[in-house]
Amino acid sequence: MKLSIRHETHYDYSAPLQYALQQLCLTPQANAHQAVEEWHVSAPGHLYAQRDAFGNLSHSWSMARAKGGRHVYRGSVMAHGVVRTQPSPWLVDDLAAPHPALYLRPTPLTAPDAALVGLGRSHLLGRSDDEAALLALAGAVAGAVEYRAGITHVGTSAAEALALGAGVCQDQAHVFIAACRAAGLPARYVSGYFHSPRAHHLASHAWADVCVDLAARRWLSVDITHRCTMDERHVRLAVGPDYAACAPVRGVREGGGNEAMSVRVRIEPLPGAMHEEITLES
Incomplete structure (x- = not known):
C-alpha cells in the first residue's frame, strides 16, 4: 500500500517563549516492511539529524530569544511524505x-x-x-x-x-x-x-x-x-x-505561560495504490 502521511503539531502560548528544545522521532526508515519514497520534517528552528541509541533517525532543534528579540507565541512542527508498505510482520x-x-x-x-x-x-x-x-x-x-x-x-x-x-x-x-x-x-x-x-x-x-x-x-x-x-x-x-x-515529539521550554497543543495526522492511500480494507477488531 502506498500511503501519503501528514503530521502537524501546533503550539500556542499565553506568554512569550524564552527558550525551547525538542527532539523529534518523526522520520520513518526503510526496512523489510516499508520503503520511504519521500519524507520531510520542519520545525521553527534549524534541524540537526542524529542516530539515537536505539537506531532511530531523530532530529533536534532549539530556539532562544535574544534580548530585545521578537516574542514567540506560537509554532509548528510538521512531518510529511510518502511511504510504501507491505504486509509482512x-x-x-x-x-x-x-x-x-x-x-x-x-x-x-x-x-x-x-x-x-x-x-x-x-x-x-x-x-x-x-x-x-x-x-x-x-x-x-x-x-x-x-x-x-x-x-x-x-x-x-x-x-x-x-x-x-x-x-x-x-x-x-x-x-x-x-x-x-x-x-x-x-x-x-x-x-x-x-x-x-x-x-x-x-x-x-x-x-x-x-x-x-x-x-x-x-x-x-x-x-x-x-x-x-x-x-x-x-x-x-x-x-x-x-x-x-521514542515519543514522536518531546522537549523542554522556558517561559510561554500556558501551552495549548493541537495535533493533526492525515493518512491517505494514493490513487492507484493497492488497498484492501480489513475488518478491525472491536
Missing part, C-alpha cells in the same frame, strides 16, 4: 542495532508487578516463539485493558493501566511488553501510524515488536489494539524500550 535487525537483550530490562513504564508476571507466564512459558501464543497474549491484553481515551496519560505505567482496566494503544503496548519481558522474551515499543478510514483516532499508533529468535535478531511485530500482526496499514516511525524513549 517479520523484521531482522542488522548488527548495528542494539542487541535484543537490551529489551529485557524493565523501565519505569514497563516495570512488572505480580499481575503482569502472571499474564506473561500464563501465555508464553514454553511457547515464546509461537506466533499464535503471542496473538493470544495480545488478545488477553486488549481484553484486560479496554481501549478508552482520557483514562490514562503519558506517564501511566503498565501496572497502573492493567489495574485500571482501560487505556489507549500506548498503555496496551506497555502491558504487552511488560508481560513478554516477564516471560523472558525481549520486547520493544513501536511508535508509528495506522491507516483506516474507520479509525481516525488511531492514525498515530503504538504497538510492539517481540524477539522470537535472539541469535538471528528476528522480531515479530504485534498490534495489540487490533489483535493482529503488523500489516500494510502500519507505518513504523521509531522503536525503544517504552514510549518515553
Whole structure:
C-alpha cells in the first residue's frame, strides 16, 4: 500500500517563549516492511539529524530569544511524505542495532508487578516463539485493558493501566511488553501510524515488536489494539524500550505561560495504490 502521511503539531502560548528544545522521532526508515519514497520534517528552528541509541533517525532543534528579540507565541512542527508498505510482520535487525537483550530490562513504564508476571507466564512459558501464543497474549491484553481515551496519560505505567482496566494503544503496548519481558522474551515499543478510514483516532499508533529468535535478531511485530500482526496499514516511525524513549515529539521550554497543543495526522492511500480494507477488531 502506498500511503501519503501528514503530521502537524501546533503550539500556542499565553506568554512569550524564552527558550525551547525538542527532539523529534518523526522520520520513518526503510526496512523489510516499508520503503520511504519521500519524507520531510520542519520545525521553527534549524534541524540537526542524529542516530539515537536505539537506531532511530531523530532530529533536534532549539530556539532562544535574544534580548530585545521578537516574542514567540506560537509554532509548528510538521512531518510529511510518502511511504510504501507491505504486509509482512517479520523484521531482522542488522548488527548495528542494539542487541535484543537490551529489551529485557524493565523501565519505569514497563516495570512488572505480580499481575503482569502472571499474564506473561500464563501465555508464553514454553511457547515464546509461537506466533499464535503471542496473538493470544495480545488478545488477553486488549481484553484486560479496554481501549478508552482520557483514562490514562503519558506517564501511566503498565501496572497502573492493567489495574485500571482501560487505556489507549500506548498503555496496551506497555502491558504487552511488560508481560513478554516477564516471560523472558525481549520486547520493544513501536511508535508509528495506522491507516483506516474507520479509525481516525488511531492514525498515530503504538504497538510492539517481540524477539522470537535472539541469535538471528528476528522480531515479530504485534498490534495489540487490533489483535493482529503488523500489516500494510502500519507505518513504523521509531522503536525503544517504552514510549518515553521514542515519543514522536518531546522537549523542554522556558517561559510561554500556558501551552495549548493541537495535533493533526492525515493518512491517505494514493490513487492507484493497492488497498484492501480489513475488518478491525472491536
